[in-house]
Amino acid sequence: MSSPQSPRSSYSQRTNGNDSDEDCYVPxxxxxxxxxxxxxxxxxxxxxxxxxxxxxxxxxxxxTYVPVSGQR
Ligand SMILES: [Zn+2]
Ligand SMILES: [Zn+2]
Structure with a gap:
């Protein structure tokens, strides 16, 4: 009476490495x-x-600073 229970714990789910490059575009x-x-x-x-x-x-x-104004 020896039944070694070998639980199948083979979680080999590969996570898709979708590393989408987030373009940090600075306006x-x-x-x-x-x-x-x-x-x-x-x-x-x-x-x-x-x-x-x-x-x-x-x-x-x-x-001293002279504000520029009236320059159009
Ligand atoms: Zn200066
Ligand atoms: Zn100055």
Whole structure:
């Protein structure tokens, strides 16, 4: 009386590896170009766009920004 029960536990269900590549397409958002301060604009320097840009901060001059308006 020896009946070794061998439960068939052969779960060999292959999961379909459908790794669909999710295209993380980032829509282009038109970034507003940082406004250059009057000093950088006059000297055509690269302005940081900060309250006090590096150029003005280095020279210790007041950094002022003139809002562009009426340009159409
Ligand atoms: Zn500047
Ligand atoms: Zn500045």
């Amino acid at each position: 282009r958002t038109p970034r507003r170009t940082p406004m250059a301060c009057t000093f950088c604009r006059g000297r055509k320097l690269k302005c940081d766009g900060r309250s006090v840009c590096a150029n003005c901060n280095k020279r210790g001059i007041p950094c």
